[in-house]
Amino acid sequence: MAATMKDIARMTGLGLATISKYFNGGNVRPKNRKLIEDAVKALRFVPNEFARSLKTRLSRTVGVVIPELGNQFITSIITTMEDILRKHDYAVIVCDCRTDPRREKEAVTFLMHKRVDGLINMPTDTTGEHLKPALDRGIPIVLVDRMLKALSGKISAVVVDNVDASEKATRYLLEAGHEKIGLILGNEGIYTTQKRREGYLNAYAEFNIKPRKEFIRFSDYTLEGGYTKMKELLALSIQPTAVFVTNYEMTLGTIIALNEAFRSVPDDISIIGFDKLDMFGAMYPNLTLVKQPQNAIGECVAKQLLRLLSQTLPDPLNQIITLSTQLHEGNSVKCLK
Amino acid sequence: MAATMKDIARMTGLGLATISKYFNGGNVRPKNRKLIEDAVKALRFVPNEFARSLKTRLSRTVGVVIPELGNQFITSIITTMEDILRKHDYAVIVCDCRTDPRREKEAVTFLMHKRVDGLINMPTDTTGEHLKPALDRGIPIVLVDRMLKALSGKISAVVVDNVDASEKATRYLLEAGHEKIGLILGNEGIYTTQKRREGYLNAYAEFNIKPRKEFIRFSDYTLEGGYTKMKELLALSIQPTAVFVTNYEMTLGTIIALNEAFRSVPDDISIIGFDKLDMFGAMYPNLTLVKQPQNAIGECVAKQLLRLLSQTLPDPLNQIITLSTQLHEGNSVKCLK
DNA sequence: CTCCGATAGCGAAACGTTTCTCTTTATTAT
DNA sequence: ATAATAAAGAGAAACGTTTCGCTATCGGAG
Numbered sequence: 001m002a003a004t005m006k007d008i009a010r011m012t013g014l015g016l017a018t019i020s021k022y023f024n025g026g027n028v029r030p031k032n033r034k035l036i037e038d039a040v041k042a043l044r045f046v047p048n049e050f051a052r053s054l055k056t057r058l059s060r061t062v063g064v065v066i067p068e069l070g071n072q073f074i075t076s077i078i079t080t081m082e083d084i085l086r087k088h089d090y091a092v093i094v095c096d097c098r099t100d101p102r103r104e105k106e107a108v109t110f111l112m113h114k115r116v117d118g119l120i121n122m123p124t125d126t127t128g129e130h131l132k133p134a135l136d137r138g139i140p141i142v143l144v145d146r147m148l149k150a151l152s153g154k155i156s157a158v159v160v161d162n163v164d165a166s167e168k169a170t171r172y173l174l175e176a177g178h179e180k181i182g183l184i185l186g187n188e189g190i191y192t193t194q195k196r197r198e199g200y201l202n203a204y205a206e207f208n209i210k211p212r213k214e215f216i217r218f219s220d221y222t223l224e225g226g227y228t229k230m231k232e233l234l235a236l237s238i239q240p241t242a243v244f245v246t247n248y249e250m251t252l253g254t255i256i257a258l259n260e261a262f263r264s265v266p267d268d269i270s271i272i273g274f275d276k277l278d279m280f281g282a283m284y285p286n287l288t289l290v291k292q293p294q295n296a297i298g299e300c301v302a303k304q305l306l307r308l309l310s311q312t313l314p315d316p317l318n319q320i321i322t323l324s325t326q327l328h329e330g331n332s333v334k335c336l337k
Numbered sequence: 338m339a340a341t342m343k344d345i346a347r348m349t350g351l352g353l354a355t356i357s358k359y360f361n362g363g364n365v366r367p368k369n370r371k372l373i374e375d376a377v378k379a380l381r382f383v384p385n386e387f388a389r390s391l392k393t394r395l396s397r398t399v400g401v402v403i404p405e406l407g408n409q410f411i412t413s414i415i416t417t418m419e420d421i422l423r424k425h426d427y428a429v430i431v432c433d434c435r436t437d438p439r440r441e442k443e444a445v446t447f448l449m450h451k452r453v454d455g456l457i458n459m460p461t462d463t464t465g466e467h468l469k470p471a472l473d474r475g476i477p478i479v480l481v482d483r484m485l486k487a488l489s490g491k492i493s494a495v496v497v498d499n500v501d502a503s504e505k506a507t508r509y510l511l512e513a514g515h516e517k518i519g520l521i522l523g524n525e526g527i528y529t530t531q532k533r534r535e536g537y538l539n540a541y542a543e544f545n546i547k548p549r550k551e552f553i554r555f556s557d558y559t560l561e562g563g564y565t566k567m568k569e570l571l572a573l574s575i576q577p578t579a580v581f582v583t584n585y586e587m588t589l590g591t592i593i594a595l596n597e598a599f600r601s602v603p604d605d606i607s608i609i610g611f612d613k614l615d616m617f618g619a620m621y622p623n624l625t626l627v628k629q630p631q632n633a634i635g636e637c638v639a640k641q642l643l644r645l646l647s648q649t650l651p652d653p654l655n656q657i658i659t660l661s662t663q664l665h666e667g668n669s670v671k672c673l674k
Numbered sequence: 675c676t677c678c679g680a681t682a683g684c685g686a687a688a689c690g691t692t693t694c695t696c697t698t699t700a701t702t703a704t
Numbered sequence: 705a706t707a708a709t710a711a712a713g714a715g716a717a718a719c720g721t722t723t724c725g726c727t728a729t730c731g732g733a734g
Contacts, residue, residue: 004690015714020692029700029712049452050396051690054387054719061430061451069412069419079406079433086432086444091451093398093428096416107423114398114428115386259596341720352684357722366682366730388720391689 003043011039023047053115061091062118062305063111067099071221072277073248073294074122077144080298081120088306090117099187099220101125108133118305123148126189131155140308142301146191147320156308156318158300162192165290165325166199166246169272172288172327173242174207177336178270181211182233182240184250186221193218196246215240219250226250230257242270242333248277251289266334276328286330293323340380348376360384390452398428399455399642400448404436408558409614410585410631411459414481417635418457425643427454436524436557438462445470455642460485463526468492477645479638483528484657493645493655495637499529502627502662503536503583506609509625509664510579511544514673515607518548519570519577521587523558530555533583552577556587563587567594579607579670585614588626603671613665623667630660 005019012019012035022028022036039045053059062085066074082092093116095107104124111119112133118140121131128148134141135154143157173181183200186193197216204211214236219225226245230253233240245251251273258265265271265285273289300321311317342356349356349372359365359373376382390396399422403411419429430453432444441461448456449470455477458468465485471478472491480494510518520537523530534553541548551573556562563582567590570577582588588610595602602608602622610626637658648654 006690009714016691017693017715018713021712024692027712032713046450048391048690049450050387050391050394051719052692054385054391054690054721055692057387057719059387069416070409072407072409075406075412079435082406082431082433086447091430091447094419094431095423096419098416110423110428113383113386343720353721354685354723355683358682361722364682369683385720388689389722391691391720392722394689 002048003045004048005045007043008036008039008045011043012036057115058117059115060089061093061114061116062120062309063093063095063108063114063116064120065095065097065104065107065111066122067097067104067124069094069096071249073275073292076277076294077298077301080295081302084299084302085306090306090309097124099124101130105130112137118142118309120144120301120305122146126191140305142305142308144297144301148191152320153318156304157320158297158304158323159191159320160292160297160323160325162195162325163199163202165292165327166196166244167203168199168325168327169244169290170200170203171206173244173270173272173333174203174209176242176270176333178240178242178333179209180215180238180240180242182215182230182243183211183217184226184229184233184243184245184254185216185218186247186250188218190221193246200244212238221247221249223249223253223256226253227257228253230254231261234258234261234263240269241336242272244272246274246290248273248275251275251287265332270333272327272333285332287332288330289328291326291328293325296323339385340382341385342382344380345373345376345382348380349373394452395454396452397426398430398451398453399457399646400430400432400444400451400453401457402432402434402441402444402448403459404434404441404461406431406433408586410612410629413614413631414635414638417632418639421636421639422643427643427646434461436461438467442467449474455479455646457481457638457642459483463528477642479642479645481634481638485528489657490655493641493657495634495641495658495660496528497629497634497660497662499532499662500536500539502629502664503533503581504540505536505662505664506581506627507537507540508543510581510607510609510670511540511546513579513607513670515577515579515670516546517552517575517577517579519552519567519580520548520554521563521566521570521580521582521591522553522555523584523587525555527558529583537581549575558584558586560586560590560593563590564594565590567591568598571595571598571600577606578673579609581609583611583627585610585612588612588624602669607670609664609670622669624665624669625667626665628663628665630662633660 005016008019009016014032018028018032019036064078068074085092093111093114097104097107101124108130119134120142122144123146128151131141141155143155145159147157147159170181185197201211217229217232219229226249233243243254245254263269271287273287276289276291304321342353345356346353351369355365355369356373401415405411422429430448430451434441434444438461445467456471457479459481460483465488468478478492480492482496484494484496507518522534538548554566554569556566563586570580580591582591600606608624610624613626613628641658
């Protein structure tokens with residue numbers, strides 16, 4: 001049906017190897033180059049990627065395994081990544097594992113069967129077990145947003161400096177005179193949760209104040225989770241005067257909970273949120289928040305993977321890239337002094 | 338390196354064709370079946386999809402082209418779709434075209450090069466021009482959420498009954514005594530925009546009332562868009578007593594605009610929103626809104642594509658599936674009578 | 675116990691590239 | 705002009721499956 005390189009060879013009178021060379025950037029005499037180009041047009045030739053993959057053992061495809069497609073922080077990273085990878089002719093297969101380690105493992109296996117050339121993963125499983133099939137096949141892996149300590153050295157990662165981010169935010173509140181600061185975290189085992197908790201505690205330590213345990217709440221990075229935890233904080237007999245919420249969805253949930261309780265920000269309570277996404281752009285009051293560089297993350301991940309993909313070295317030259325965050329000052333924090 | 342079917346043949350003493358038959362569901366004698374299974378385990382054999390694709394001309398991969406990965410209505414559909422397709426061993430390549438027809442066309446071409454077996458598209462280009470390469474190759478296409486009239490008959494689609502949805506919402510407001518109803522729509526050329534406008538006008542016609550032109554605003558289905566248009570409506574000398582907003586992001590924007598203007602819902606103004614997603618689940622007041630069945634849409638799209646993919650018929654048996662919406666009654670509409 | 679139809683197994687030829695080795699052609703210096 | 709050298713082209717063998725057209729084997733009916 002469709003034209004093949006053989007047809008071009010026949011049409012131009014050239015050898016198969018020459019045609020192949022033409023497509024793979026080799027040198028071909030101008031006269032023949034012209035000949036081939038004409039034939040390609042005439043025959044509407046499109047190289048057969050299947051055959052090419054069979055020979056080269058490369059699919060020009062990468063797999064992306066994430067916890068939730070519904071999470072905007074994640075999709076904003078993926079958008080940038082996908083854009084860059086596609087420009088380099090890599091297709092991106094997305095697998096949403098719904099924050100379920102079993103599904104995550106299945107997704108990795110699935111992608112190995114599809115013979116992706118590389119893997120990008122925002123891990124749900126905190127052990128890193130699920131990545132074994134990929135590690136065994138020796139394909140490059142880049143983790144996003146969350147490091148897995150069990151795999152350090154064998155793997156690349158792009159993360160933000162969560163400890164610093166959280167420390168900055170907490171310090172900002174402490175400096176404004178808040179001593180009772182609520183903290184709404186994600187799932188307890190997750191990398192970012194631990195780091196953000198660490199930063200919070202660091203800041204308290206700096207100020208020589210003991211944080212109250214009941215102000216620190218583990219949740220699950222969903223809107224409902226943030227909503228519920230905020231409600232819980234509001235139900236305490238001793239209430240926080242400020243709350244630091246550690247991701248986008250939970251921040252939205254928090255705000256909804258506050259609206260419902262008729263607490264106004266920052267008069268009744270101060271808030272520092274997370275992730276400058278659409279929603280906050282237009283919001284009033286302008287929220288003070290930790291701004292993660294999603295675009296930079298996506299770009300970094302894509303470029304790191306491309307780098308790994310292009311080197312034929314036996315040692316994969318893995319690296320952990322840490323990006324920094326910014327504290328965006330809005331007017332959702334009231335100064336108590 | 339990796340084991341091949343030849344190795345299995347050698348190990349079991351069987352012929353290549355038998356091994357192949359085993360993997361493709363053919364009949365193999367129990368004794369031999371056992372033999373093969375043992376060899377597969379011993380050699381850790383995994384079939385080479387490249388070779389298989391070369392022979393069968395199938396990639397077991399489908400392409401998905403969408404306007405924005407950041408749009409939650411879209412991702413909620415994709416999640417369901419991806420899940421079902423992956424269960425059927427199809428990989429999903431996602432291409433975000435950022436609501437740019439040029440990029441959309443590129444995405445389709447890209448996917449054709451990758452030789453996807455089928456295509457799912459929520460079109461940005463209203464002419465359908467971009468799908469020509471796919472149409473030419475004769476692969477099945479399923480449109481999501483938006484129909485393209487130029488392609489009817491040649492293509493399948495899953496949409497919701499937008500006219501009815503919009504009519505129901507508008508009628509609900511009219512019945513509550515609202516005569517000045519603002520309407521915030523998406524991009525003017527888009528299918529859903531036209532249909533939702535049509536429904537609004539139908540309802541007005543039913544009640545024999547003339548709608549005011551200045552209350553109908555075209556926007557772009559983004560949060561900022563909704564925000565801006567709501568501000569515009571609030572700046573009118575004669576203001577609407579109710580507003581119907583026709584997608585999720587714009588509804589969020591609307592609410593932000595109202596909060597900023599200190600208008601409370603439903604006391605100062607009534608609102609009907611669109612798409613019951615996370616955000617509204619926890620919100621107060623409980624928003625009255627048009628509920629689209631995202632899961633059903635995703636499921637329908639996936640199943641329709643699988644159906645088309647499995648038939649070898651020359652005529653693709655395309656169909657347009659229309660799902661209905663529900664009006665979810667909250668308490669964001671005030672009765673004026 | 676034989677024979678027959680059905681069932682399972684076999685070998686070889688594809689699928690359409692890339693790449694290795696070898697030959698031919700072009701280029702340059704003498 | 706000619707030899708030496710470099711560059712470009714040709715042919716054929718792989719990559720690992722599926723499938724076509726046969727042959728061998730099976731189980732049961734006569």
